[in-house]
Amino acid sequence: MIEGLNKIFESRVRLGIMSVLMVNDEIDFNSLKELLNVTDGNLASHIAGLEKNEYIKVIKEFVGKKPKTSFAATPSGKKAFQDHLTALENLLNQHN
Amino acid sequence: MAVKDPLPSYLFKKISKKFVILKIYLFTLQFKVLFNMENSKQHLEALSGIKDLMEKSTKFISLSGLSGVIAGITALIGAFIANLRIDYYLNTTFTKTRLEMYFSENLMEELTLELFIIATSVLVISVTFGILLTIRESKKNGQHIWGKNSKLLLLNLIVPLVAGGIFCLILIYHGLYVLVAPATLLFYGLALFNCGKYTLGEIKYLGILEIILGLVSAIFIGKGLLFWSIGFGVLHIVYGTLMHFKYNNKPQNAN
Numbered sequence: 001m002i003e004g005l006n007k008i009f010e011s012r013v014r015l016g017i018m019s020v021l022m023v024n025d026e027i028d029f030n031s032l033k034e035l036l037n038v039t040d041g042n043l044a045s046h047i048a049g050l051e052k053n054e055y056i057k058v059i060k061e062f063v064g065k066k067p068k069t070s071f072a073a074t075p076s077g078k079k080a081f082q083d084h085l086t087a088l089e090n091l092l093n094q095h096n
Numbered sequence: 097m098a099v100k101d102p103l104p105s106y107l108f109k110k111i112s113k114k115f116v117i118l119k120i121y122l123f124t125l126q127f128k129v130l131f132n133m134e135n136s137k138q139h140l141e142a143l144s145g146i147k148d149l150m151e152k153s154t155k156f157i158s159l160s161g162l163s164g165v166i167a168g169i170t171a172l173i174g175a176f177i178a179n180l181r182i183d184y185y186l187n188t189t190f191t192k193t194r195l196e197m198y199f200s201e202n203l204m205e206e207l208t209l210e211l212f213i214i215a216t217s218v219l220v221i222s223v224t225f226g227i228l229l230t231i232r233e234s235k236k237n238g239q240h241i242w243g244k245n246s247k248l249l250l251l252n253l254i255v256p257l258v259a260g261g262i263f264c265l266i267l268i269y270h271g272l273y274v275l276v277a278p279a280t281l282l283f284y285g286l287a288l289f290n291c292g293k294y295t296l297g298e299i300k301y302l303g304i305l306e307i308i309l310g311l312v313s314a315i316f317i318g319k320g321l322l323f324w325s326i327g328f329g330v331l332h333i334v335y336g337t338l339m340h341f342k343y344n345n346k347p348q349n350a351n
Contacts, residue, residue: 019146
């Protein structure tokens, strides 16, 4: 019934992660956590979901001796999100 | 005698079947409308949430409107004092004797120094208030005061401002005092316009107004203080007030 909407982006957190990654080349775990206002575990599980679908890629690097995890959207993730947004807009236009 | 069925049973069946279908149809329609309304509200919220997140993650949105108002008021007070001092010196210069003329060079230097002190105080006061209010605002928004976005904003603000500042010092060095006010307005406007990408976009319009004002004041030379009061005083107050009511009255979403 709802055409074009991506099931994966139904969660607020996953939608948020993708929104941030659409406009930022990459973002680290803590900044993302603060932006979305979620707990570590919650964010980690949603990230795992997106990574499994290859919508985002995980970048691990060392800053000095500290490991730092950042994320970036993959081209297919960007496209999927764009399609989801288009579908959302179409639905809204249809009803109004 | 058996009572005759008012409606033959087959007919009754037909009607009731139609009725049931109609009822079901109406029910689904109603449900659809309700569901769609609920849905489109949800979609609308999702879209605005996406927009907010995109802004918040790329722009430093915690510039306080109130700091603009304070900067404007300080600038107006500074301009008023500067005007009084200039008048005072002009009056003493016009009524002076030949002997006193000898010291006029000295008087001019004193006036320049005094104006410089006034300008610096205005700058220090408005920047201090700006920083304090911005810290308060960024705490409210949950945004880092010294994060990637505020650094980008500051860099884009500072490059045109430093260039303008040095240019003004060169103008003073050449004795071209009348061009200082237009140059400060022009470079300030360019700096603000440049910042539009890194903070609330409305700052661009303030930048454009400052640029126009700077150009106009370069035509009407000698009215520097007047244009300066409009640009740094009145425009800041108006802009700050507008931004304050546009963004501060709106309750920030916790999500």
